[in-house]
Amino acid sequence: xxxxxxxxxxxxxxxxxxxxxxxxxxxxxxxxxxxxxxxxxxxxxxxxxxxxxxxxxxxxxxxxxxxxxxxxxxxxxxxxxxxxxxxxxxxxxxxxxxxxxxxxxxxxxxxxxxxxxxxxxxxxxxxxxxxxxxxxxxxxxxxxxxxxxxxxxxxxxxxxxxxxxxxxxx
Numbered sequence: 597x598x599x600x601x602x603x604x605x606x607x608x609x610x611x612x613x614x615x616x617x618x619x620x621x622x623x624x625x626x627x628x629x630x631x632x633x634x635x636x637x638x639x640x641x642x643x644x645x646x647x648x649x650x651x652x653x654x655x656x657x658x659x660x661x662x663x664x665x666x667x668x669x670x671x672x673x674x675x676x677x678x679x680x681x682x683x684x685x686x687x688x689x690x691x692x693x694x695x696x697x698x699x700x701x702x703x704x705x706x707x708x709x710x711x712x713x714x715x716x717x718x719x720x721x722x723x724x725x726x727x728x729x730x731x732x733x734x735x736x737x738x739x740x741x742x743x744x745x746x747x748x749x750x751x752x753x754x755x756x757x758x759x760x761x762x763x764x765x766x
Contacts, residue, residue: 606657606685608692611646613637618656619648625678629736636661639672645696649689658689662697669697671707674716686719694723698751705751708744710735717745725749 611619616636623630639661640646649658658676662669671693676685697705708731709716725747734744 606649606651606688608647608649611636611640611648611659611661613640615648615656615659619659622656622659622677623675626675628738631673639663644672645693645700647689647692647696649685649692658685660689660693662693664697664700664702667701667703669693669700669702669705671705674707681715686716687723690719690723694749694751703751705749707747708734709747710742711745712742720747723749 616633619636620630620633636646645662645664647660647662648656650656656677657680658674660671660675661673662671664670671690674686674689674693676689694705705725706728707720707725709720711717726749727745728748729746731744731746733741735742
């Protein structure tokens, strides 16, 4: 059984500059318009949450990038190695980012997705994301530009209510 056929139980860790050669190779195979090395370097440098999902033998299965500020998180990139797609790793990666967003006190998580990416649209809908807007011409496309749908998910709704009640009682 090969690591490419059956993903092993993975672990999350911080993305390092030394990971970028492999991350970029995966990115170029996964996307028609991949992120550049400079974009990944900037995200790591400024302290965005850049995470790797890897096997115990350091085989990178997936990765993602998220920014968090002022009670909002923005998932900027989620990517699973193409040969491992369809095995639940995207949901595992998304759930990890949602959990980390909550730990970092985000109330809302945003992301953009191409309307043509039906698998991603289904993943986000199943995770409770709702469409909140459209960014016209957001993505490069083979023939011009493609809109980006802005999706959002509220976190800690119960905690927010409790926090507001405590404030009112003070």
